[in-house]
Amino acid sequence: MTTLTDPPKESFRLSMLIYDTRYRSLTIQVVAMMGFMLVAAWLINNTLTNLATLGKPIDFGFLGDPASYDINQRLLEYDSRETHLRASFIGLLNTLVVAVLGCITATIIGVFVGVLRLSKNWLVAKIMTVYVEIFRNVPVLLWIVLAMAILIESLPAPKAFRGENPEASLSFFDTVAVTNRGVYIPEALFSNSLGNIHLFGASSLRFDISLDLVAIFVVLGLSIFSIRKLAARAKRIQEATGDRPKTWHINLAILLVPMICLLVILGFHLGYPSLKGFNFKGGTHMRNSLIALWLALSLYTAAFIAEIVRGGILAISYGQTEAAGALGLRPGKIMRLVILPQALRVIIPPMISNYLNLTKNSSLAIAVGYMDITGTLGGITMNQTGRELECVLMLMACYLLISLSISMVMNWYNGRVALVER
Amino acid sequence: MSDQAFVRIEMLPEKKPPASTVGMIGWLRENLFSGWLNTVLTIISMGFIWYILSGVLPWVFQSVWNANSLNECREIMNETWGSTHGHACWGVVRERWLQLLYGFYPENLYWRVNLALVLTLLALTPLLFAERAPRQLWYVTAVYPFLMPWLLWGGSIWGTLMIAAGVGIGYLAFRLLAPIAGSLISVIASAVLPIIWWMFLAGSAAGVVDAVLPMGIETVESRQFGGFMLAILLGIAAIGCSLPIGIILALGRQSDLFIVKTLCVGFIEFIRGVPLITLLFVASLLLNLFLPVGTNFDIILRVMIMMTLFAAAYMAEVIRGGLAALPKGQYEGADSLGLNYWQAQRLIIMPQALKISIPGIVSTFIGIFKDTTLVSIIGLFDVIGLAGAIRADTAWNGIYWELFAFIAFLFFVVCFSMSRYSMYLERKLHTGH
Numbered sequence: 001m002t003t004l005t006d007p008p009k010e011s012f013r014l015s016m017l018i019y020d021t022r023y024r025s026l027t028i029q030v031v032a033m034m035g036f037m038l039v040a041a042w043l044i045n046n047t048l049t050n051l052a053t054l055g056k057p058i059d060f061g062f063l064g065d066p067a068s069y070d071i072n073q074r075l076l077e078y079d080s081r082e083t084h085l086r087a088s089f090i091g092l093l094n095t096l097v098v099a100v101l102g103c104i105t106a107t108i109i110g111v112f113v114g115v116l117r118l119s120k121n122w123l124v125a126k127i128m129t130v131y132v133e134i135f136r137n138v139p140v141l142l143w144i145v146l147a148m149a150i151l152i153e154s155l156p157a158p159k160a161f162r163g164e165n166p167e168a169s170l171s172f173f174d175t176v177a178v179t180n181r182g183v184y185i186p187e188a189l190f191s192n193s194l195g196n197i198h199l200f201g202a203s204s205l206r207f208d209i210s211l212d213l214v215a216i217f218v219v220l221g222l223s224i225f226s227i228r229k230l231a232a233r234a235k236r237i238q239e240a241t242g243d244r245p246k247t248w249h250i251n252l253a254i255l256l257v258p259m260i261c262l263l264v265i266l267g268f269h270l271g272y273p274s275l276k277g278f279n280f281k282g283g284t285h286m287r288n289s290l291i292a293l294w295l296a297l298s299l300y301t302a303a304f305i306a307e308i309v310r311g312g313i314l315a316i317s318y319g320q321t322e323a324a325g326a327l328g329l330r331p332g333k334i335m336r337l338v339i340l341p342q343a344l345r346v347i348i349p350p351m352i353s354n355y356l357n358l359t360k361n362s363s364l365a366i367a368v369g370y371m372d373i374t375g376t377l378g379g380i381t382m383n384q385t386g387r388e389l390e391c392v393l394m395l396m397a398c399y400l401l402i403s404l405s406i407s408m409v410m411n412w413y414n415g416r417v418a419l420v421e422r
Numbered sequence: 423m424s425d426q427a428f429v430r431i432e433m434l435p436e437k438k439p440p441a442s443t444v445g446m447i448g449w450l451r452e453n454l455f456s457g458w459l460n461t462v463l464t465i466i467s468m469g470f471i472w473y474i475l476s477g478v479l480p481w482v483f484q485s486v487w488n489a490n491s492l493n494e495c496r497e498i499m500n501e502t503w504g505s506t507h508g509h510a511c512w513g514v515v516r517e518r519w520l521q522l523l524y525g526f527y528p529e530n531l532y533w534r535v536n537l538a539l540v541l542t543l544l545a546l547t548p549l550l551f552a553e554r555a556p557r558q559l560w561y562v563t564a565v566y567p568f569l570m571p572w573l574l575w576g577g578s579i580w581g582t583l584m585i586a587a588g589v590g591i592g593y594l595a596f597r598l599l600a601p602i603a604g605s606l607i608s609v610i611a612s613a614v615l616p617i618i619w620w621m622f623l624a625g626s627a628a629g630v631v632d633a634v635l636p637m638g639i640e641t642v643e644s645r646q647f648g649g650f651m652l653a654i655l656l657g658i659a660a661i662g663c664s665l666p667i668g669i670i671l672a673l674g675r676q677s678d679l680f681i682v683k684t685l686c687v688g689f690i691e692f693i694r695g696v697p698l699i700t701l702l703f704v705a706s707l708l709l710n711l712f713l714p715v716g717t718n719f720d721i722i723l724r725v726m727i728m729m730t731l732f733a734a735a736y737m738a739e740v741i742r743g744g745l746a747a748l749p750k751g752q753y754e755g756a757d758s759l760g761l762n763y764w765q766a767q768r769l770i771i772m773p774q775a776l777k778i779s780i781p782g783i784v785s786t787f788i789g790i791f792k793d794t795t796l797v798s799i800i801g802l803f804d805v806i807g808l809a810g811a812i813r814a815d816t817a818w819n820g821i822y823w824e825l826f827a828f829i830a831f832l833f834f835v836v837c838f839s840m841s842r843y844s845m846y847l848e849r850k851l852h853t854g855h
Binding site: 378 | 456460463467471680681682692697704708710711712713715788792793795798806809810820829830833838
């Protein structure tokens with residue numbers, strides 16, 4: 001029999017808070033928390049005192065006042081009598097527009113450049129290297145301002161399109177007008193339009209959705225759904241009999257026929273820009289500020305995406321290709337089934353963080369006068385109302401919201417494709 | 423029986439490889455004309471290069487240097503080469519380059535900026551090329567953080583000395599208290615005492631000494647700062663301060679202490695979620711609101727603070743990547759040697775984690791240096807702001823390529839050398855196989 005004796009009961013001493021590892025982490029955390037709260041309280045107290053001295057306590061009421069400034073590039077209807085909140089909303093949509101456009105073009109250019117940088121052709125690879133180094137090592141703000149300057153200074157004025165022998169002419173088979181006041185592209189028009197749905201009544205966030213567009217998307221969705229059903233059926237047949245029925249002509253028909261019918265019913269036609277008076281009328285007008293921002297952000301971000309794509313492809317060892325070849329896969333399938341899934345795992349996370357950077361860099365719109373959320377809420381609204389604190393807080397909240405949603409998508413994707421190890 | 427007429431008994435001499443597979447021709451065949459697709463690509467690329475060079479080279483080299491306005495420039499061009507516009511007008515750079523580099527810094531004091539730049543290079547040498555630099559240069563590095571601001575802003579030498587004295591006080595407190603009161607208290611004292619000194623005593627002490635023995639150089643206001651100098655100044659401050667703060671944030675984010683971790687994660691994600699421009703708005707409009715009534719400190723200092731915080735959050739993420747990439751065995755090995763947390767970090771973990779994250783750290787540096795141009799949006803006259811001012815000037819209204827090419831060249835040189843240095847460092851520190 002062994003007898004257990006309790007170790008001598010240690011009485012608690014104050015110094016144990018620091019020297020005893022059981023308590024130390026708690027002590028550190030409590031001290032950190034207290035320090036943080038003290039600093040935060042001090043800052044907030046200062047702010048409130050300062051605001052009281054200035055006579056403008058925190059108040060978001062200004063958002064309901066008339067904005068009385070115009071936003072020339074916009075997706076939704078807006079005029080200068082509407083509220084600051086409406087203006088900010090229009091600005092937020094403009095941010096999203098340039099972010100989405102920029103991400104798409106940056107991805108296309110970036111993948112193209114990244115793949116060509118790996119080309120066996122020395123000259124092509126070097127040209128792409130020069131592109132990447134030039135765009136990566138010069139600030140994006142400079143590219144934006146330079147693109148704006150080039151557009152304004154070097155493109156023909158609308159009056160150059162006039163007369164018997166115009167100095168300039170429309171590009172792309174007389175459909176696109178590239179002028180120093182912006183680019184006019186054809187717009188989609190529907191003669192038997194279904195009209196719009198008005199969301200959110202008469203509030204500042206009211207939103208019109210074109211039913212024509214909804215109809216197009218519904219038909220497209222249905223077509224794709226049936227194509228997938230068809231593919232599943234083809235696969236079943238293939239597994240049962242070993243023969244895969246030809247489906248591509250049916251697929252094409254399913255995709256095109258309903259869509260063409262719908263467009264004919266809606267009376268789809270294009271509205272082309274034409275010179276009326278001093279300016280072009282008709283078509284969609286993309287202003288220089290939008291084009292400059294879009295162009296500069298895409299080219300700049302594309303240089304980073306190119307490096308990511310290159311790194312991703314290099315990260316997959318050549319043995320993978322050889323092994324897939326040994327299994328009897330054809331080159332197309334090797335790329336689709338073996339290389340791409342692995343390369344994408346490496347490529348996607350940094351790619352998304354570059355999309356995030358592009359979105360945040362779109363705030364530089366303010367340098368060329370594109371009215372995004374920074375230009376409206378953080379620019380004119382802030383200067384007019386003098387509500388710096390409220391405006392900057394809202395601005396930060398908007399960007400945080402965008403960033404966090406993109407991060408959430410990224411985490412979801414990462415979780416889905418993560419390698420499951422032991 | 424031998425019907426064989428000839429048997430070779432010595433080796434044939436090696437033949438030279440076919441001329442088409444070695445040397446210049448072989449290289450060309452392999453890299454440029456290895457198949458019809460490759461040949462087409464080569465020809466297209468050559469056409470592209472020809473197109474670019476035939477535009478750029480005459481533009482750069484057949485150019486006008488001696489002109490004081492764009493109109494004068496165009497007249498000279500018309501006289502010399504006929505009515506083409508394919509020629510650069512470097513007159514704007516010749517006339518304004520000093521302004522683009524130094525902003526509105528007083529001309530007779532340019533030597534101070536130049537001296538500060540030389541000091542910067544000297545102070546960086548031991549940091550960048552540790553084993554090749556003479557040891558004495560470490561002294562320059564040590565006094566640099568105090569000397570550089572004094573050179574640029576000027577004013578009384580005593581203020582700078584008093585601030586430097588704070589560091590001495592901290593060091594003394596540590597050395598004197600460590601044997602008496604134990605390491606923890608001495609560390610706390612060495613952090614608290616200098617802060618008390620800086621906040622309450624240094625200013626009046628400097629005032630008193632300055633009244634007795636005035637020594638100083640001409641003061642330069644912050645609004646006179648500008649140009650590329652401002653980018654370098656902001657870049658150095660943000661880069662220099664963000665690395666240590668970033669390391670601390672990364673360690674906090676990796677730690678087991680829940681509250682510390684939450685605070686660090688919150689800070690990092692917040693800063694990374696908003697664009698730098700909103701933080702600069704905070705610097706220019708709001709930072710004074712957050713401080714006690716009547717506080718009004720320098721705009722450049724405010725911008726430096728916000729840029730440092732911004733860079734630190736990104737740096738923290740890069741270093742966290744390095745920490746996460748270390749095998750767990752390194753942590754366990756450090757523990758089994760009996761090292762405490764800070765010793766393990768200093769001797770085992772950080773040297774490896776930082777080495778892994780060099781590419782990320784340097785690209786963060788490059789990013790933050792490029793981002794210094796954003797201060798032009800809050801009204802500081804950095805290069806881009808000055809370019810706007812020059813383009814608004816009647817003499818140079820309508821010029822853009824020349825100006826922006828010059829500015830882009832400045833940034834390219836600095837950023838490109840940084841990225842090359844990081845490659846050199848990676849090679850130097852590469853201890854694997």
